[in-house]
Amino acid sequence: METPSDRRIAHPRVALSAPIYEVRPHVRPIGAKSCIGAQLTVEIGRILVFGCDQRNGARLLRPWGVRGTMTSSDAQAGPPLPAIEPAQAVEVIIGFIRSQMEQTGFSRLVVGLSGGVDSATVAFLAARAIGADNLLAVRMPYRTSSEASETDALRVVEALGCRTDRVDITPMVDPMLALISGDDDSSLNVRRGNVMARQRMIVLYDRSAAFDALVIGTSNKTEALLGYGTLHGDMAAALAPIGDLYKTQLRAVAGALGVPSEVIAKPPSADLWPGQTDEGELGRSYDSLDRTLFALVDRRWTVDRCVAAGLPRDLVEWVAQRVARMEFKRQVPPVAKLSLRTPGFDHLYPRRRPGSGR
Amino acid sequence: MEYRIALAQVAPRLADLDANLGIASDAVRRAAAQSAVLTVLPELALSGYLLQDLVPEVAIRSDDPRLLAIGRDAPGMLVAVGFVEETDDHRYCNSAALVRDGQLIGLHRKVYLPTYGLFDEGRFTRPGDRIRTHDAGPPVGRIGLSVCEDFWHASVAMVQALDGADLLVNVAAGPSRAPGSSAGLAAIDGWHKMQDTYALLGTVPLAFCNRVGNEEGLTFWGGSRLLAADGSTVVQAPLWEEALVVGTLETDDLRMQRYGLPLLADERLELVRRELDRIIAERAGLDADGDSE
Structure with missing residues (x-):
């Protein structure tokens, strides 16, 4: 043994x-x-x-x-993980998606399907909300993307019976990557990863225009708080159905939706380079990150209180600092205030009102 | 004497006054068909909730004919409905009106505007400064109207109960959060506890109408309820879904409840006032006579 x-x-x-x-x-x-x-x-x-x-x-x-x-x-990882009642969460999110469709005047959605649990969950939610016929799942591999990603993405498509497209981004990305050079491997990886994420965004938005659809986002709360995403890349979307679900909560929701277990179980990865995993890159497990974020953000605990509750100080300080450092990714750019009425300051409206849909 | 109350748990359309007047009239028609004498519609039922700078565009006056016409085709029907009110001096208030046969029977301007957490009401609307009851005549009697957050302050319900309310009516637009978390839909649990408590301690029946539907990322949870004067639940609407539920109250229940449990009659108002005066003075750094210490 x-x-x-x-x-x-x-x-x-x-x-x-x-x-x-x-x-x-x-x-x-x-x-x-x-x-x-x-x-x-x-x-x-x-x-x-x-x-x-x-x-x-x-x-x-x-x-x-x-x-x-x-x-x-x-x-004994300290404070608890954020809990969730999956059935209620699914009901709320489906109502949210339908309401967004109604308000914007669209009836179709496009999702970038990576083979990971986030986009699979969003695809399941979207199909439940508007029907699989109205969902286009776009698979966008790069030449180094793992075969498992494609296999898992196809599992999701098969389970849902939704429309799907495969767009190889290699010929679009490689000319750009050829222009990127430098000595720092880590920085190069990030730059290459950003190019791929943004290229996928371009493909998705193009497909959304062709399919007369909105792009539905796949960023979760853990990523958003840690800024673990590419601005104008995977973060670009018209609506964010799982943006208030931590990764560990999302897995529970994915299970309740019937997302294939292989997709839920595999180590999360952006698959931007071979062998990349979220937890490897972040250097922390989602379990420990979610415990820390839930304590710091949702329960408004101080760093010291998190540490007293059993979380390692280096983890808590790293998370707290990262949440603060990445605030810019969660907001629209600051506008230099000049006039009497400025969007974001004192020109405040809901996104939709009568006549503003199409 | 028995009478029936309808709770119209509708999903108003944001900033669409005409559509919402239609939704309200339709709800009143359905309530009338079920022999209700009072139809309760939610907070801001005529305007939707997340208005921000749309407030002046959807504001109407409390004598607006469109408001007074709600329920006009159901003779004798009382309607409680939330809307954005523009006052004579151009204050914009989150108000609830009580109308019947084209007349304004009562008006309440939301006293507590939540401006914390996900709420930003105090930025766009102004608070009311009256907590009153309004006589609707038999069978309902005096009605204590309040709007959503007002109920998170026990003083509002208790003042109205002491002021002779035979029925408390709260109209609400409560957004849900934390489904199933350790907080367990905390807001809903809190709402239910508070309603049970007000009915029990106020020995007064209570009608709570909460909207449903979505605005931006918010989901309103519904769960409207009618409670009897002993705090028991008469009828409860489902969560999340549009519904019109009707329940029956018996005026004799209120009489007997107050005989058996004379909490309001026993309330020592002068003692309460003395203590409140003291607390007010101490908070302001004054002695009890109002002089600076």
């Missing part, structure tokens, strides 16, 4: 304190008979993970066969 230490999950995304919504009967606690101590039932979205106490850690056996252990420090 493997020892806990050599099977530690690289990106523990497991919440011991997360509520259990549903036990799926076909999921079997693999290897539970070899456990010492009590068996724990843990959940990622709707995917249940079974584990058991083993002195200095809990051994996890994921239902899809990936094994690992979670150390006690992961299990």
Whole structure:
């Protein structure tokens, strides 16, 4: 039997304190008979993970066969994860999407489908709100994009029966990338990633004009607060249905919607370069990020209080600083005030009013 | 004597006065068909909620014929309805009117304008400065009107109960948040607790009408309720969905409740006033006679 230490999950995304919504009967606690101590039932979205106490850690056996252990420090990650009642959230978001369509006068949506859980969830929500026939899911691989991304995107398309297009962005992006050079690999990666994200935005908005549709956004709350997105790239959209859902909440919502479990379970990645993962790039697990953000933002806790509750100080300070540093990404650019009435200051209107739709 | 109240949990259209007058009239017609004598429509039912600088464009006066005409084709029907009011001196208020047969029976200007969190009402509208009750005659009697946030201040409901209200009517536009979080739709739980408490402690029936629908990113949650004078729920509308629910109250229940539980009669108003005067003076740094310390 493997020892806990050599099977530690690289990106523990497991919440011991997360509520259990549903036990799926076909999921079997693999290897539970070899456990010492009590068996724990843990959940990622709707995917249940079974584990058991083993002195200095809990051994996890994921239902899809990936094994690992979670150390006690992961299990005691401090303040709770943000909870969600998926059915209510789905109902609110679907009402929101329908209302936006009605107010703007559009009946169709375009989504960039990456194969990841965010865009898959948005595609499911959109299809539920306006019908799969009115949804165009655009797959936009680059030559280095992983094959799994395409496979998973197609799983979503198949599950929904929505329209789909495949647009290879390689010939659009490569000439631009050829002009990008520099010594700093990290900076180069970011610049290349931004070019790809913005090229996808161009494709999406072009398709939206052809399909007479709005572009529906796929940014979640964790990304938005951390500024982990490309301005005018993946952040560009007409409406943001999952913008108030943390990544860990989103997984629960994805499960309730019936998003394929392979899509929910895989490590989140922008797939901008081979091997990239969100958690690798951010250097933190979504579990720890969401606990920290929920405490700092939603509960208005101070850094010290988060630390006292069990979160590592370096994590909390990094998150707090990043939220502040990325504020600009969440707002429209500041306008130099000159006149008596200026948009954003004292010219304040709802986006739609009678006659402003089409 | 029994009488019926309809709670019209509608979804007003933002800044579309004509459409909303139609929605209101339609609701009154349906309420009349179910023998209601009072139809309650939500806060800002004639204008929608997230108006911002559209406030002056949708504001009407409290004697506006379009307002007074609501329910005109249902003789004797009382209608409580929220709208943006422009006063004689051009204050813009979040008001609720009580109309019947083309007459204005009562008017309440929202006293507490939430300007915190997701709310920014104090920026665009001005607060009212009266907490009154309005005599609608039998069978309903005196009505204490209030608008949404007013109910988050127990003083409003209690003043109206002490002022002889036979029915409290709160019209609301409550946006939902935190579905299923550890706060558990916190606002809805809070609303229900407060309503139960006001009916119980005020020994007064209570009609709460909350809108539904979406504006920008907000979702209004509905869940309108009618409570009897003992705090029990007579009828409750569903969450999120448009609905018109009708419930029956019995005037005798109010009489008997107040005999069995004479809380209002026992209330020591002079004691309360003395203590309030003291608190007001102390907050202002004055002694109780109003002189500076």
